[in-house]
Amino acid sequence: xxxADDPATDAPGYKWVGSRPIRPDGFDKVTGRAKFGADHYLxxxxxxxTVRSPHAHARIVSIDTSAAERVPGVKAVVTGADFPAVEGxxxxxxxxxxxxxxxxxxxxxxxxxxxxxxxxxxxxxxxEAVVVEYEVLPHVLTAAEAxxxxxxxxxxxxxxxxxxxxxxxPSNIYQRNILARGDLDKGFADADVVVEREFITKPVxxxxxxxxxxxxxxxxxxxxxxxxxxxxxxAMRDFSAQVLGWDITRVKAIAAEIGGGFGGKTVTYLEPxxxxxSAKAGRPVKMVMTRAEVLKATGPTSGSRMRVKMGARxxxxxxxxxxxxxxxxxxxxxxxxxxxxMTCLAPYDLENFSVEGFDIVVNKPRSAAYRxxxxxxxxxxxxxxVDMVAEELGMDPIDLRLTNAAVEGTxxxxxxxLPRIGMVETLEAVRDHPHYSAQLGPNQxxxxxxxFWFNAGMNSSVVVHVNPDGTATVVTGSPDIGGSRASxxxxxxxxxxxxxxxxxxxxxxxxxxxxNDVTGGSRVTHATGAAVVEACRLIVADLRARAAxxxxxxxDEVEWxxxxxxxxxxxxxxxxxxxxxxxxxxxxGPISAAFTHNARGAGPAFSTQVCDVEVDPDTGVVTVVRYTxxxxxxxxxxxxxxxxxxxxxxxxxxxxxxxxxxxxxxxxRLQNASFLDxxxxxxxxxxxxxxxxxxxxxxxxxxxxxxxxxVGIVPPxxxxxxxxxxxTGKRFTELPINPxxxxxxxxxx
Amino acid sequence: MAVSVHFxxxxxxxxxxxxxxxxxxxxxxxxxxxxxxxxxxxxERLTTTGMAIAIDGDIVADALFEDLPDGAEVHFLPAxxxx
Amino acid sequence: MSRTHxxxxxxxxxxxxxxxxxxxxxxxxxxxxxxxxxxxxCGTGDCGACSVLLDGALVCSCLVFAxxxxxxxxxxxxxxxxxxxxxxxxxxxxxxxxxxxxxxxxGFLIAAQALLDKNPDPTExxxxxxxxxxxxxxxGYDKIVRSVLDAATQMRETTGA
Ligand code: FES
Ligand code: FES
Numbered sequence: 001x002x003x004a005d006d007p008a009t010d011a012p013g014y015k016w017v018g019s020r021p022i023r024p025d026g027f028d029k030v031t032g033r034a035k036f037g038a039d040h041y042l043x044x045x046x047x048x049x050t051v052r053s054p055h056a057h058a059r060i061v062s063i064d065t066s067a068a069e070r071v072p073g074v075k076a077v078v079t080g081a082d083f084p085a086v087e088g089x090x091x092x093x094x095x096x097x098x099x100x101x102x103x104x105x106x107x108x109x110x111x112x113x114x115x116x117x118x119x120x121x122x123x124x125x126x127x128e129a130v131v132v133e134y135e136v137l138p139h140v141l142t143a144a145e146a147x148x149x150x151x152x153x154x155x156x157x158x159x160x161x162x163x164x165x166x167x168x169x170p171s172n173i174y175q176r177n178i179l180a181r182g183d184l185d186k187g188f189a190d191a192d193v194v195v196e197r198e199f200i201t202k203p204v205x206x207x208x209x210x211x212x213x214x215x216x217x218x219x220x221x222x223x224x225x226x227x228x229x230x231x232x233x234x235a236m237r238d239f240s241a242q243v244l245g246w247d248i249t250r251v252k253a254i255a256a257e258i259g260g261g262f263g264g265k266t267v268t269y270l271e272p273x274x275x276x277x278s279a280k281a282g283r284p285v286k287m288v289m290t291r292a293e294v295l296k297a298t299g300p301t302s303g304s305r306m307r308v309k310m311g312a313r314x315x316x317x318x319x320x321x322x323x324x325x326x327x328x329x330x331x332x333x334x335x336x337x338x339x340x341x342m343t344c345l346a347p348y349d350l351e352n353f354s355v356e357g358f359d360i361v362v363n364k365p366r367s368a369a370y371r372x373x374x375x376x377x378x379x380x381x382x383x384x385x386v387d388m389v390a391e392e393l394g395m396d397p398i399d400l401r402l403t404n405a406a407v408e409g410t411x412x413x414x415x416x417x418l419p420r421i422g423m424v425e426t427l428e429a430v431r432d433h434p435h436y437s438a439q440l441g442p443n444q445x446x447x448x449x450x451x452f453w454f455n456a457g458m459n460s461s462v463v464v465h466v467n468p469d470g471t472a473t474v475v476t477g478s479p480d481i482g483g484s485r486a487s488x489x490x491x492x493x494x495x496x497x498x499x500x501x502x503x504x505x506x507x508x509x510x511x512x513x514x515x516n517d518v519t520g521g522s523r524v525t526h527a528t529g530a531a532v533v534e535a536c537r538l539i540v541a542d543l544r545a546r547a548a549x550x551x552x553x554x555x556d557e558v559e560w561x562x563x564x565x566x567x568x569x570x571x572x573x574x575x576x577x578x579x580x581x582x583x584x585x586x587x588x589g590p591i592s593a594a595f596t597h598n599a600r601g602a603g604p605a606f607s608t609q610v611c612d613v614e615v616d617p618d619t620g621v622v623t624v625v626r627y628t629x630x631x632x633x634x635x636x637x638x639x640x641x642x643x644x645x646x647x648x649x650x651x652x653x654x655x656x657x658x659x660x661x662x663x664x665x666x667x668x669r670l671q672n673a674s675f676l677d678x679x680x681x682x683x684x685x686x687x688x689x690x691x692x693x694x695x696x697x698x699x700x701x702x703x704x705x706x707x708x709x710x711v712g713i714v715p716p717x718x719x720x721x722x723x724x725x726x727x728t729g730k731r732f733t734e735l736p737i738n739p740x741x742x743x744x745x746x747x748x749x
Numbered sequence: 750m751a752v753s754v755h756f757x758x759x760x761x762x763x764x765x766x767x768x769x770x771x772x773x774x775x776x777x778x779x780x781x782x783x784x785x786x787x788x789x790x791x792x793e794r795l796t797t798t799g800m801a802i803a804i805d806g807d808i809v810a811d812a813l814f815e816d817l818p819d820g821a822e823v824h825f826l827p828a829x830x831x832x
Numbered sequence: 833m834s835r836t837h838x839x840x841x842x843x844x845x846x847x848x849x850x851x852x853x854x855x856x857x858x859x860x861x862x863x864x865x866x867x868x869x870x871x872x873x874c875g876t877g878d879c880g881a882c883s884v885l886l887d888g889a890l891v892c893s894c895l896v897f898a899x900x901x902x903x904x905x906x907x908x909x910x911x912x913x914x915x916x917x918x919x920x921x922x923x924x925x926x927x928x929x930x931x932x933x934x935x936x937x938x939g940f941l942i943a944a945q946a947l948l949d950k951n952p953d954p955t956e957x958x959x960x961x962x963x964x965x966x967x968x969x970x971x972g973y974d975k976i977v978r979s980v981l982d983a984a985t986q987m988r989e990t991t992g993a
Contacts, residue, residue, distance in 0.1 A: 032869015259935025
């Protein structure tokens with residue numbers, strides 16, 4: 001049965017799905033046994049160290065590695081010259097040249113060379129002995145600078161895509177995108193209220209606690225085993241092969257436990273470098289980033305400049321929206337401006353709109369995906385303007401959103417009609433929650449915002465084995481970043497009808513299971529989960545066939561109930577999974593089923609959130625005093641980890657709203673490349689985050705799953721800003737809303 | 750097998766401003782072939798540069814071989830991934 | 833390179849290892865002693881992933897020079913369980929889903945242990961301030977704080993305090 005013709009059942013009555021067991025990998029993680037990226041050690045292993053650009057923009061005149069090679073203990077040095085040349089435009093250069101620079105460095109921290117040596121100190125000494133001669137070039141740090149007349153170009157062959165006719169001169173704009181429908185002039189003419197504002201956000205980092213780390217062990221015949229902490233070891237294999245110019249079969253990647261990613265570990269940095277160092281040295285090489293390297297050379301998500309204009313009738317119905325988004329991509333193209341454009345109006349049913357997006361290169365680290373990439377940025381702007389419209393109309397902000405809410409059949413701004421969604425349900429859940437009507441104290445304010453994320457399907461492969469003792473092994477290739485092994489075991493327990501403790505979920509290496517796309521886009525519980533369900537259903541069909549053989553009856557006379565084959569007329573004693581598994585070799589051989597698919601039917605997710613802040617008028621410090629989030633999970637497979645996803649996304653969003661930002665000096669260097677100065681929220685900054693699990697099942701998943709990982713980070717930026725407005729009467733259109741901004745705005749009064 | 754095809758604002762640059770049309774096509778591949786005959790160059794744009802296709806609202810990456818049900822509503826949009 | 837010989841007690845075992853003078857206790861524990869449960873998130877004292885108890889005091893092992901550990905008693909995350917018997921905090925972290933990726937968990941468990949050793953009946957605010965030196969990017973802290981409070985309650989019940 002395909003997933004699409006197997007509609008979700010609304011009936012709960014599940015035994016395992018929806019319960020809260022201890023996760024299968026939990027014991028290892030509370031006892032220190034779990035092996036993360038940096039926890040692998042091999043005999044004879046070398047330590048790697050990097051040489052990175054101190055300049056934001058420079059031409060590499062020469063690199064002299066001879067002194068480095070003479071440092072005692074140094075076994076290998078690599079530079080860009082050790083990797084194949086790349087044909088093509090800036091997008092084609094993106095992965096290989098960001099991994100290691102060739103003729104130019106495009107941001108401070110851009111990798112230029114790397115050294116492997118017998119100890120950390122020797123590797124460091126070797127790296128310091130690499131002599132790089134730079135011709136420093138003028139740099140651009142913001143969208144405004146990069147698009148100014150006469151701005152220095154990062155890529156002198158970059159012609160903007162998406163403009164007709166194509167420009168003749170190169171620029172720093174890689175791409176212009178546009179989404180549009182209806183008639184803007186008419187829409188604004190129909191409006192009783194029009195609000196227009198400009199917004200600015202800074203780059204922020206994913207902030208995973210585990211820095212990038214890998215160990216590569218390359219044999220003399222040119223095959224490598226790569227232990228890597230990433231959101232996709234298949235992706236790391238493929239990226240490495242691409243950068244090295246190798247056949248994919250030469251790289252076997254093993255998924256280490258991963259210490260957070262949030263999108264930032266879907267892309268390659270160290271892996272091809274470690275493999276090449278290992279190949280040159282003939283020994284295993286470990287590379288681990290420092291926190292400063294993580295902040296300077298990985299992630300972040302884009303800074304932006306945005307203009308939003310929205311119109312509404314007196315009754316609240318939106319009539320038009322005109323939006324321009326300029327996103328900083330970093331040194332190579334690929335900012336999330338397109339998903340930002342596609343998501344920011346998706347909560348609403350709107351006839352006339354235009355969203356124009358620009359992907360602009362600047363001399364900052366190449367941006368990487370960050371949780372609902374682009375969504376929080378554009379939604380900050382749109383949801384702030386929606387709040388202003390509500391105020392002008394004198395309407396409750398939730399009522400205004402309900403007036404305009406997208407429902408099943410609404411044509412989404414990105415094109416298709418929406419399937420069954422839970423937008424209205426999340427709004428009503430917040431409106432009806434006691435938080436929404438609770439009394440506020442002095443200097444306090446309340447804000448709401450809503451958000452959308454597509455969620456993703458993509459490719460997953462799994463294998464399920466039933467063992468002779470009646471246990472089962474569930475093999476996937478999706479790195480488990482937040483408890484997905486628990487969900488996989490719950491699905492298998494539910495389908496096979498055996499106890500979850502009898503199921504061992506594992507994440508296999510790239511030679512053991514078929515291809516899996518990265519763990520991202522909130523796709524694993526949906527796509528890999530559905531693959532586990534389908535593989536288990538193949539197993540059950542096999543078990544029924546074996547029972548039918550045993551009883552010498554037609555398979556139609558055998559049904560699978562509670563982990564047992566039962567003869568429909570009850571004339572035979574039931575055979576349990578364990579009974580059948582015990583006789584596997586006499587009933588047809590090993591009991592095993594594989595299932596692969598490019599999953600369809602990802603169910604869009606919505607989240608509505610309400611935030612109370614208190615603003616200290618003397619210090620300008622904003623404290624979040626109460627927070628409630630309602631999010632449509634479709635179906636919560638392990639509710640504790642679903643709540644955890646909601647809460648984690650919210651707190652990242654609060655950090656983004658109030659404190660986090662990349663601070664650059666005039667020299668183009670990052671001023672706050674440490675957790676001391678790039679301050680993410682800590683325990684004492686936060687209240688408890690109340691969660692409301694909304695469950696509007698996704699009809700295209702066997703258990704109704706929608707992704708839960710991403711949409712939670714979309715609303716907080718505006719929810720916080722709207723709350724600060726209510727508390728201070730000041731509208732903040734630039735993030736972060738830190739004490740300096742608050743005091744600047746409120747002083748002089 | 751009539752299906753309705755809808756173009757994003759960007760693709761409209763290649764269709765001379767046409768926003769949607771009806772065609773007979775049983776698969777995505779045949780649909781793209783026919784579109785390319787009408788609007789030379791659009792086939793390459795639709796198959797090579799990170800496009801996804803929504804068939805009756807379900808977003809599908811790499812949908813070239815996908816069957817199109819009669820009356821399907823097809824939208825071309827940029828491919829996406831997530832964090 | 834000259835190396836220093838360090839003797840100490842780690843998780844109840846007498847251990848000795850060689851280290852160089854500039855090496856951190858964190859690196860020595862991981863590279864020389866093979867206890868990789870203690871994590872590095874920053875190396876600068878800002879994240880708490882490397883937390884250990886050094887003579888009963890909570891320290892960031894990335895900020896301690898390895899030779900300073902001479903003669904000391906150290907507890908790392910590997911020393912919290914008694915054989916296959918998890919301690920109360922480990923148990924409530926699992927039951928309360930206080931970890932997602934789990935890389936911050938060793939540091940939080942050690943920091944929470946240090947708190948409960950001193951203050952068996954902390955308020956939510958006290959827990960939040962005691963753990964403010966430990967960063968977690970996954971959970972939003974809610975379930976961590978609840979799990980620590982749960983552990984405190986359970987530990988008070990079993991000791992009859
Ligand atoms: S690694 Fe020691 S505090 Fe971060
Ligand atoms: S669980 Fe991932 S950092 Fe805390």
